[in-house]
Amino acid sequence: MKKLKYNIFGLAALTLLVLSSCKKYLTTTLTDPKQSNVSYYKTPSDAFTSLVGCYNGLDLIWNGEAIPPLMEVFSDNCFGGTGASDGYGWEMLDEFNKVISPSDVAIHSGAWKNYYQAIYRCNVLLQNMDKVAWGDSTALRRQYIAEVRFIRAFCYFDLVRLFEKVPLLTIPTVANVPQAGPDSTYGQIMLDLRFAADSLPSAPYTSVPTGRVTKWAAESLLARVYLFYSGYYGKSAIGSETAATALAAVEDVIAHSGHALVTDFTTLWPAASLAKKVTYAGEANPEVVFSIKYSSTGDYNGNITGNGWMVMTGMREQSLYPYGYGWGGCTVDPNLVAQFDQSHDSRYFASITDIAGENLAFGKASANREYTGYYMKKYSPVCDSLNNPLPVNNYLVAQSQDYFAIRYSDVLLMAAELGSPNAVAYFNQVHQRAIPSATAATSVSKADILAERRLEFVGEGIRYWDLLRQGISTAASTIAANTTLSLINDGTGTQPSASTLQANITATRGFQQIPSDQITLSNGVLKQNPGW
């Protein structure tokens, strides 16, 4: 019995020993060498790295869904196109008609998620700004906040234009947030852009590497947002922003940014430069007010730094130097081709690949749905002279051509439209750069400016919003009137009439389908847009 007691004591001692060491045993440090939200956001350097993560959000937003080409598809510039045996999703979007591809109920799901991931990155960084030990770098703090808010505004502006009513989050949350009305979202966008415009230094654009948000980018985007909001909703002010403040913003860019037009329009675009054997102006040229930067390092291992959407607009399946092949989306409507003065306007060759006009031995017309003989050129993939797609490491996800989100010509034309006293001069700068032989205009109307914008920005995802900001009825009737209906092939066996097309666009009010997976996940808190 004595022995038993002794052993029980021994056991108890052992148990205690194990117990006391146990707490330590279960205490975890981050042995997986990762930072957490608790350990991070300490130094200005942490803040900068996080800021770069927000910029990476801009590479992310169109990864998986080619939104810039789709913005062209929505407009009267082009058809959905794509492969002859592909699904009819792009035709559905082209015609604003869900019946064409009824199973495409979440076609924008990828983009919707990506935009909110970018916004989340911005919101988390803004929330943690005050945890950073800034010391005397308060100017840096303000600058970083300005850049983050610009990126957030850029994303919300896409979302609100595409879907109109979207959940508006300015702090991170997992809550089931209902959609905000457009006024709230535009209000927030303007607050962010005004903060950025007022906070970023008035230094020439060359003072920072291309890709960084500048005061000039913020002011230009502010004007673009104003024009769209005031145009579509017919309201003259968003918060304290009016036509006057928007004009002042772009006039400031024109006066102080150092931005300018490049001499030869063609040199703005890699494929056109190669085809015309002129030197590409590069991605850091004076005309780029704001661009989304892509690099040739993108891969399938999660490194989303390449331009993954350009391949959608490449010629279907066949490379013909210097045009690399792609999936044949955005086939150009001959009606757009007809708008150009082909022999004088340098923008025609720079913007549109004319299979017959350029004597291209293209043999894949039958593989391309809604083939028209014309492809978009500005964001065409390129190939080498042996017709190998470039870049060699992966032409699908490592295209490096930047997206020029705001060009200086847009700034000039916005200023003209907003009623600048120099409107005619601004217009002529743009017009005569494109057509050097053109005589200078002596007066410009809004219609002249919109017509000029159509030719200037073909393939850049701007036309549709220029239409929509003239009101849904103008947008719908213009698109219906300009579309070569006979070229539509949407799998239904019949082409829609112009009035059907107009009615469909009108029914959606010009907005897109909210992805059904998100509506389901929200258990109906998110409401579908009419017409979808």
Place this chain on the structure above:
Amino acid sequence: MLEKKAKHRRAQPILLLLTLLLLNFQSFAQTADHKITGKVTDAASGQPVAGATITIQGRRNAVASNKDGVFSILAQKGETLEISSIGHVSKTILITTDAGSLNILLEQSAGKLDDVIVVGYGVQKSKAVTGATAHVKGEDLAKLNTTNALQALQGQAAGVNITSTSGQPGGGFKVNIRGAGTIGNANPLYVVDGVITSDITYLNPADIAAVDVLKDAASAAIYGINGANGVVLITTKTGKTGGKNAGQISFDGYYGYQNAPPKTKLLNAGQYATMQNEAALNSGLAPYFTQAQINALGKGTNWLDRMFASNVPVQNYNLSATGGSDASAYSLGLSYTQQGGIVGGEKISNYERYNFHTNAERKMYDGALKIGEHLTFSFINQYGILGAYNTQYGQEDGGIYGNTLRSAFATSPLLAMYDSAGNYLSSLKSTVYNGGPWNTQEANPYALMVYNSQNNTKTQKLFGDVYAELQPMKNLRLRTTLGLNYSSSANHSYLPVYDNLSIYAYNRYETINQGSSVSYTVNWDNTANYTFRIKDHSFDVLAGNATRKYQGSFVGGMNTGSTLFATFDRGYLSTSNVTSISMSADTSAANKQTVTHAMSLYGNANAVYAQASFFGRINYSYQDKYLASAIFRADGSTMFTPGRQWGYFPSLSVGWVLTNESFLAASRPWLNFLKLRASWGSNGNDGITAFNYLSLISLANAQYNFGGNNTSLTNGSYPSTIGVEKTKWETSRQTNIGIDAQLLSNKLNASIDLYNKVTKDWLVAAPLLATAGVSTNPYINGGNVTNKGVELQLAYNDRIGRDFSWSVSGSYAYNKNTVDNIPTADGIIHGGTNSLFVNAPEFFRASSGNPIGYFWGYKTAGLFQTEADVQAYAGKNGPLQPSAHPGDVKFVDLNGDGVIDGKDKTNVGDPNPHHIFGLRFAGNYKHFDLSITTNGVAGNKIVQSYRDLGAFGNWTTAILSRWHGQGTSNSMPRVTQNNSNWADFSDLYIHDGSYWRISNITLGYDFAKLAKLKNLSQFRLYIAAENLFTFTKYNGMDPEVGYSSTDASGVYSFGQGVDLGYYPRPRKTIVGVSIIF
């Protein structure tokens, strides 16, 4: 007297009735007794049976045999002796003479009452177990000659559903005990000689002594950390202490060939061209081929025939020695296994395993201290075909992308294998169609397999433990065990340059990948065990604690560019000498671009994962009649935030051995043993990702390219997860009621179990709304899943005459799986899109009221036969499918709203088997032995999709029954170029997945007795066939489809029963020898 008693027991009328009935058989005749002597011998081993009970039927006196098996008893001529011994079939002998000596041979029984069951930190005799467990002897597994022990376990234990995830050698297994309790990893916990692991493929089945499956919560409880999905305890072979035998050496070896099961029939060239013509016509296009052209095409290439090799070798050799003395015991083993893959043959995929196994135990200080160890070292060397990567089960080959076999289904028979020079023919250079290529998008699948399957992985694993057990006094045992699970692996792969096989399939630059990883888990378990009796009450008390810590790291890299040797064998990172490649082969062009392709490297340490547990158990028995067991455990895990790390899990079980009651004593001639069991208990699960409670900052994949240079990146970071602090242990609660019985002189052994298992506080990575901002869904608690079922295990053995003995054993289980609730706004975990075919919609889900992973789609109602049919098929708003043509499929407007849309989709099939069964026959005649093992499932559905919606893929011959005119078919729609009838998911894709497989037939003959060599106790030659025949309605190559599709978030793989071109299980024929000295 009896009547009086009965009156007192009026409360128990049933017992009374039984007692009366049974006692009436008693006979009271008595004459003179004579002395009968006899010897009881085990029929199988020839060893004497000690302690056998010898009774005279109808009388109360009984004697036991001594250690030499000898007994004597007084009996009369004409009486019947009953000789019974636990573990043997009882025998009755009519005494025909007044005296004499009897020689009694007892057959071993299928009954398992005396089997020692491993129950976690101890052993228990089967008859005393109060939980639901299944015990399978190692020899029953080893006899099936499988490469992996889990495959041998198929169908042997009721309620254990085992599915191979690929027929490729080295492929894994999915094991569900009593249904899937989660959409996540529902595999059980494996405990090998007391050390926890998640994978037992490293074991050679020949080294396994026994497998015990702990199915109910009360059984699993003592090992219950992460025991929510059940526990599989594996005991490896040990020597026996105290054995008189100085030791024995055994050798087992087999060699055989593997072949593909009957292959899916694909269209030949002529049939394919005919079908393409029909599809073109139905799509408003001109036909592609004239009849003369079709006639000239011949049969074309059968790509499945090309992909499968024949007579692929499989072999295994195992040499072992076991033995022991009074003070020590040992077991040594050495084995080698090799298995080639039937797809491409052993040059394309192969699996080799070398095992060294040693178990030893030594008693010291007169048995007061025992020390010992279990140790297995295994080295696995494998390579194989490319598969879609699956996060849960590792490399698998069953998805739509990168699936080597799938492309063989879809490539047209028009493409030839070789060109005139004997090289793989590029589809660009094919001349089959009007002198030119038919489809430049299709690539030779065999060539792709050869190019893309150049890889090798070598894994070393050291697994085992060292223990000491102190017995300071009788009945008290203190045991400490230190275990190690160490694994390291190294892999490399090489992608050669190859010219265009199609417009998409080519590789311009050699690529080398190389990587390695190491992981180690250390556990330390301490237990104290005290047994004592108070009169008829016996107690067995156990207390203990266990700690466990997992660590590891990995490193790897990739290099692109030309290599020094341009071969796989020498394809390692440093043999690639060029790290910068020109972006353009055209260096003179204005667009000359060069990218410096730095060797990409990665590496990290894994998160440390630690667990600690404290537990106690009391086993109680009253006269071996009333049994009870109570367990309580506290488990801590670093998976949860400090403050929520601990979970508490109680369990309780009781048993009643009715046959030990006196009122049943007389029924023992036919009812030898009867036990009722009941248990209730809970187990935990912490299977989530590390640091779920923190928002982690990712420093990877967040770079940005400021400036004018297209390759220079600035590092970025972003919060990649959302921390959820409230997450706690998941609990599975299970109630079990069971009966164990042995009947008919122990010849028949039966167990029946009923269970109800509810997984509560389910740990689920519930899909977040996009607005949450991260693509990784954090784990939260919520929702629950119920599995209810019945299990039946039966075994019968008997002998006919002197030379023929036989046994039949079977298992059957019925399980019903229901998701009760999912903690998201919509109550659904959505299946992934793009996983059935390119651009496919969601087709499976987990949602409330349905089984996990049910197929979600449209119901169909046959085909439109005429244009009038189309008009007549109307809902409340007129025709439901106005644009349909005759031959198109009718979708059912389930909700009657007059529109066919997503709201009409419903549960169109359950991939979970409802019935799982196995049946085994074993017989011995003289020196021959024969065993037939079968297993099967029923009630499950399979979704089959071998083809994308593109126009030009090949079809299986099932398409020949398509609609091609009124009345030609009401189930297989017309062919069209856009495959519109197949674009949405409907029950057209659903097939019955039930099957019954003859998994093994073995015939052996033992020459040992003929040879009459000293010490040779067995020299058995055998032939065996595995997977010989499968009875099934399923038209794919293998109805046991273990591939799982991932859900919408990419986290879970619960989309079961999806056949996208699945690597079938091979058919094996082997010849072997088994020698024991």
